[in-house]
Amino acid sequence: MKAVILDAASLGPDIDLSSIRTQVDELEVHEQSTTEQSRGRLAGAEVAIVNKVVLDAATLEALPSLRLICVLATGTNNIDTATAERLGIAVRNVTAYGTASVAQHTLMLILALANRLPLYQRDVAAGRWNRSPFFCLMDHGTLQLEGKHLVVVGQGELGSRVAALAEAFGMRVSFAARPGNEANDSRPGVAELAPRADVISLHCPLTDATRHLVDANLLATLKPDALLVNCARGGIIDEQAALAALREGRLGGLGVDVLPIEPPREGHRLLDALAESLNLIVTPHNAWITPEARQRIVTLTADNLRHWQQG
Numbered sequence: 659m660k661a662v663i664l665d666a667a668s669l670g671p672d673i674d675l676s677s678i679r680t681q682v683d684e685l686e687v688h689e690q691s692t693t694e695q696s697r698g699r700l701a702g703a704e705v706a707i708v709n710k711v712v713l714d715a716a717t718l719e720a721l722p723s724l725r726l727i728c729v730l731a732t733g734t735n736n737i738d739t740a741t742a743e744r745l746g747i748a749v750r751n752v753t754a755y756g757t758a759s760v761a762q763h764t765l766m767l768i769l770a771l772a773n774r775l776p777l778y779q780r781d782v783a784a785g786r787w788n789r790s791p792f793f794c795l796m797d798h799g800t801l802q803l804e805g806k807h808l809v810v811v812g813q814g815e816l817g818s819r820v821a822a823l824a825e826a827f828g829m830r831v832s833f834a835a836r837p838g839n840e841a842n843d844s845r846p847g848v849a850e851l852a853p854r855a856d857v858i859s860l861h862c863p864l865t866d867a868t869r870h871l872v873d874a875n876l877l878a879t880l881k882p883d884a885l886l887v888n889c890a891r892g893g894i895i896d897e898q899a900a901l902a903a904l905r906e907g908r909l910g911g912l913g914v915d916v917l918p919i920e921p922p923r924e925g926h927r928l929l930d931a932l933a934e935s936l937n938l939i940v941t942p943h944n945a946w947i948t949p950e951a952r953q954r955i956v957t958l959t960a961d962n963l964r965h966w967q968q969g
């Protein structure tokens with residue numbers, strides 16, 4: 659069985675691929691591939707191993723030998739899964755590989771926004787503390803998390819761990835109903851919970867049901883001091899509407915680890931806004947990157963290959 663890794667560089671140079679190698683007859687490793695290059699590189703292979711390269715319908719249709727796609731991530735939104743299913747190509751992702759890593763990053767964003775870290779860091783760098791008439795700066799009101807209400811969208815691996823960490827800070831947590839399935843869900847929908855939220859944290863996949871889940875209408879119902887954190891996928895928030903709310907004082911803070919197009923080669927309005935005095939944090943989709951999590955991805959992918967071969 660021949661397998662091809664299309665974007666090994668995205669796992670980092672320190673990661674040992676040997677557990678994957680032992681599961682296949684031949685492993686071809688490419689550091690990075692475009693969608694166009696993928697077609698040629700996957701020709702004749704039974705297995706594609708991919709982190710974030712987009713495998714669209716045209717690509718999959720051009721690969722009659724392909725039987726399995728192993729995604730080196732939890733999110734599978736870069737794969738046309740409907741086409742894969744139609745063509746009989748199995749898709750296996752990895753889950754629970756980096757729960758501690760991503761949850762830690764999410765809490766970092768919540769804590770930094772609650773304490774207005776972007777604003778105070780800027781003030782200190784500008785020498786405002788040096789010129790302060792008294793011993794501290796307190797121009798930006800901070801948010802005590804204890805006693806406040808966290809709304810989590812996506813009661814899966816990551817949402818549940820973030821909830822547990824937030825509870826350790828004394829927060830009260832509500833899980834929103836699964837978007838698109840509110841009628842069959844006993845939990846309240848995010849629209850119902852949003853006006854009562856002090857913090858909203860997103861941990862659902864990007865699907866047609868979750869694209870722009872947090873849009874201008876939902877943002878308009880938030881408390882003006884509420885914090886919004888997205889460590890899931892770009893596009894679940896309408897980033898333009900969220901930035902407008904932040905600038906107009908209708909949102910207390912915005913923290914994102916993900917953007918709709920990554921890397922953002924053409925730029926993005928949130929990146930431009932980092933130059934402004936806003937309670938805004940953008941991290942480069944690196945919530946997951948602890949060495950432990952990246953090595954676990956390889957182990958779980960080897961398991962996926964073994965289980966698939968065993969039928």
Ligand SMILES: NC(=O)C1=CN([C@@H]2O[C@H](COP(=O)(O)OP(=O)(O)OC[C@H]3O[C@@H](n4cnc5c(N)ncnc54)[C@H](O)[C@@H]3O)[C@@H](O)[C@H]2O)C=CC1
Nearest residue numbers: 732733812813814815816837861862863867889890945946
């Ligand atoms: N920023 C980062 O580094 C990382 C981001 N992620 C993102 O976080 C997301 C969540 O990861 P996990 O908690 O591990 O996944 P999970 O599968 O354990 O949980 C996802 C939850 O979202 C819910 N959900 C809500 N709307 C849904 C819909 N329309 N379709 C399907 N499920 C829906 C599911 O019911 C489930 O409770 C991933 O899909 C991925 O996009 C995952 C790992 C790292």
Ligand SMILES: O=C(O)C(=O)CO
Nearest residue numbers: 730731732733734946
């Ligand atoms: O696992 C995921 O879904 C990530 O976003 C990290 O690659």
